[in-house]
Each structure stands twice: as structure tokens, then as C-alpha cells.
Amino acid sequence: MAASASSAINLSIKPSHTSLSWKTHLSSTSALAVSPISGHRQYPRFVIYAVGDKPTVLVAEKLGEAGVNLLKEFADVDCSYNLTPEELCNKISLCDALIVRSGTKVSREVFESSGGRLKVVGRAGVGIDNVDLAAATEHGCLVVNAPTANTVAAAEHGIALLTAMARNVAQADASVKAGKWLRNKYVGVSLVGKTLAVMGFGKVGSEVARRAKGLGMHVIAHDPYAPADRARAIGVELVSFDKAIASADFISLHMPLTPATNKVLNDETFAKMKKGVRIVNVARGGVIDEDALVRALDAGIVAQAALDVFTMEPPKDSKLVQHENVTATPHLGASTMEAQEGVAIEIAEAVVGALKGELAATAVNAPMVPAEVLSELKPFVALAEKLGRLAVQLVAGGSGVKSVKVTYGSARGPDDLDTRLLRAMITKGLIEPISSSFVNLVNADFTAKQRGLRIAELRSLLNGSPESPLEFIQVQISSVESKFASALSDSGEIRVEGRVKDGIPHLTKVGSFEVDVSLEGSIILCRQVDQPGMIGKVGSILSEGNVNVSFMSVGRVAPRKHAVMAIGVDDQPSKEILKRIGEIPAVEEFVYLKI
């Protein structure tokens, strides 16, 4: 019995977002403005695009000119510095992107106030501890940073503080300016032959280590995640936290501020240090318990500290800053002309790329995909989303989609294939047609979890050349009924499978039927008794409805038995046309699917 046209197109799902891709979501704002569907319905203020049709980027802290100019080529740029938190919240609903340095708190309230419009936060620097990443992710807002351009500047500042501290440069300078000449008071200590413990052997830490070795220091490092061979290559021994702090004459901090590193230098850990240790911090103020440091300085456990960063910036009435054995700078680590130009360009490029819908190589809350991997994965990314979209439209409704199995057929070993991007796009394809959620690469996993949707990923290791990252992707939804029974596999799951042919995603399997239809436009799937003239009959009904057919393919179990016809159509057939297809006597069931 043929399904009626109305039940076939009334898919018991909400109006579909059909062809909107992640790229479209993030790309042209005019597309956003005219789009009647999807997450953009959360955007209340399309009116700002009326003039100029450009996205708006709010630059909330001083950014190098080259970066601002780059932004201006693509967007309306609003440089408003020193905003109060309330002013930022008020402005943000008019902005597609926000660029900050370390001085602006991008809190949950900022994302909530954006009304869904804020699509990317660019951190012009490394540390993202001032951005509420969980809130960004929940709101589908990409966070990108500029992780490399200020590394050398920060390392140089670390070395500057180390040497200045050892020779009392700041204190001596102040005293000379005050008219004094205290040559005996400011006798320093030498660096050569002393042990420096670098805590956090990442980009800055390893550059500090390299330079300190050049000064003749013995350098050890603690970093639970750093590869030993990188340390070995620089001639640095990786040691435990306790060993590092207990054997160091100087400690230089270079780890990020995380729950694990918060106040990692405290009364207890100061007590384990060598008496007279000297500490440099160009990482984050929060890694030191500042009150405990004052106590350690007063007790002589710590002889000196040189600090560029503070728990609260700027520090207020700080005993620590006022301590005579402390050298302080106002978070200047990244502040060289060169680093600021570099950071500005790095972040402007990342933000513009993200607004154009490109995947960011410096994404903090989404998979980072190197450009070369991305270019080969790109057609599979499109295939993944379309298969998710097709599979969910085949669900009859009722019990809800809870469990999805994705199989990647590939000749590449598991380590050679990063599927996070593909999984995110399948999730997007699965969820968007059945919800009002705006799903993108950033919040796909979060949204799936929130909806109780489990996505299991399997590999099917194929023989053959691993030149192409993938041969096929198969999406199966279990424990649901299908409105197109032929889409069910032998084990009762809705199953669709696709491949990329000449760079174009194709649907190649529905249930147990082999088909071959390019996934562009929309698709009619039709099960019929295989017999001559079927293609002609369906084709002529569609042509009478002025529906252009892009592709037709028939998969059958055996001649004159059941067959599934997959018809790609460029235009949406009317209900009447679909009804007439359903009324062809040999048609047993059919479904119209928007991709």
C-alpha cells in the first residue's frame, strides 16, 4: 500500500533546516537575515544588517592595528575599550564576534545576553581563563585564541624578570632615582650553575628553558603532559612536582590556570622549597596563593619573587606588590610591538575565518583540524551531516531517537582518522530537523548529551589504499519505527549509507537496498515492484509538476521483485505530485526527504 502524499511529507518533525550547513550558519549575515529557519530564529535583531550586510565585531581591548584593519575588510568593527560588565552585556546582542585580551571577563551572562547572535569569541593571546568556556560551548559559540604569536615575548619577559630579580634591578633603579647609592644593599645572586625549575613545559616554558640554558643554568621541568623527547631535545630533565620545587634555586611558572593549578604554590608547597628560592610568574596570578607567598617572603623561604600576573588585575592594596623583595610588572608578558602585531593578525584571521564558516585551527572548544586534514575530510563532513539528516527523517516518531550507531569504513588505521568532526556533523544532521536547537561543531556533543542521544562510533577496517580517508559512512538508528519500512536493515535498524564520489556526497544504501543518488537537493525514496516503465511513470509525474530530476537510481533484490528507487529532485514537489506518485499501483511505499 502506498503511503499517502500528505503523511509522507508530514514527517512529524518540525520544519526542517534542510540545506543550512554549519558554514552557512556562520557565513554571510545576509543568509542569516533572510533565513526563516534554524537557530537564527533566536536572533532578534536582523535589522543591523540592513546597511552594509556585514557582521559586527566588537573589539573590547586594544588590538594591533594590522589586525583591526584585517577585520575591517570583512566586518563592521566596533572598538570599545574599558566596557563595564553591564555595558558589555548590553552591546553583545548586536555583535557576531567579540575580541578580548586578558582584561575582559567573558562570563556566562555575556553569552546569555547575546541572544544567540554571538558566534565567535577571539582571545587575542593564549590564556582563556577569562572566558567561560562551558557557557560558550552550550551557546554554540566558538572560542578561538592566538596561541603562538606571543610565546617568545612571554619567554623574554620571563627571562627579563629572572635576571632583573637576581640583580635587584627594579629596586636599585628606584633607589637611585630616589637619590640613593646603595651598592652594598643591592648585591645580587648569580644565575650560572643554579637550578631553574620550569613548571609547565609548553610553548613559553620550553622557550624559557632554552634561554636559561644559554645563561648557564641547570634546567629541570615539571609538566605531566609534556613529551619527554621534547624535553630531552633541549637538554631538560622532566621531574615530579615535588622534586622540581624541592631542588630549585629558581622556579619559573608557565602552566595554565586550571582547577588543578589553582593556588598550586601555597603554604604547604612553599614549605617544601629550598630556603631562599626565587620565583618568577608570567603565567597566571591564580597559580599562586598570594597571601601564602607574602608569608613565605616574610619567613625568608622565598627570597624574592618577580610577578607579571596577579589573581586580581590590577591588584588593589596588595601587600605582595608592596613587598620589598617583589618585582612587579603589569601583565606585560605579551606586550612587545612584535607580539601584539602578530597576535592581532593571528586572532583577526581566526575570527574572520570562523565568521566565514571555516573551521578554526586554533579553536579552543571545538575540534581543531589542521588545514590539510580538513581539505581531505571536507566532502565527508558534508556527507556526514546529510546522512544524519536523512536518517532522522526516516524515523516514524513515537519512541524518540536515543541510540545511533555510526560506522566508518576506512582503510586507514584508527589513529589516522579523526572522526570528531564527522560525529559532530552527523549529530547536527540528526538533531536539527527534530528540534529548535541550533547545533554546530561547538555544541554538537553537548546538545546530544542533553537530549540523551547516544552516538556509538565503529570502524570497519577495509583492505585497500588508505589514500582516501574514508570509503563509506553508515548511520543506523536503533529501536525506532521507520516511515519507510525498506530503510530498515535485517536487524531492524534504520540504516543509510553514503560515499563520496568525485567530491560529491552520494547516498549508496538504504536499508538493504543499494542505490546511488547524489545528495544534493531533495530525495524521493520509493519502494515498488520492479517492472518496466516505473522510471518513466514517476519521471513524467514529476515533470508535469515542473520538478527537475537530478538523479535516479534503482536498487533491487532481484529482477521483478522489490526495488527501491531513489530520485534526486532539485525542486520541492507539491503535495499533489507526491500523492500521484503514491497512487501508482506498483508503488508500495514512498517518502520525500529534504536534505
Ligand SMILES: NC(=O)c1ccc[n+]([C@@H]2O[C@H](COP(=O)([O-])OP(=O)(O)OC[C@H]3O[C@@H](n4cnc5c(N)ncnc54)[C@H](O)[C@@H]3O)[C@@H](O)[C@H]2O)c1
Ligand atoms: N604574562 C603574559 O603576558 C603571558 C603571555 C603568554 C602566555 N601567558 C601564560 O603562560 C602560560 C603558558 O602559556 P603557553 O603558551 O606556554 O601555553 P601552553 O599550553 O603551550 O603550555 C602550558 C603547559 O602547561 C602544562 N600544564 C598543564 N597543567 C599542568 C600542571 N598541572 N602542572 C604542570 N604543567 C602543566 C601543559 O601540559 C602545557 O605543556 C599560560 O597560562 C598563558 O596564559 C602569559
Ligand SMILES: O=C(O)[C@H](O)COP(=O)(O)O
Ligand atoms: O595569555 C596570554 O596570552 C597573556 O597573558 C597575554 O595577555 P594579554 O593579551 O592581556 O596581554
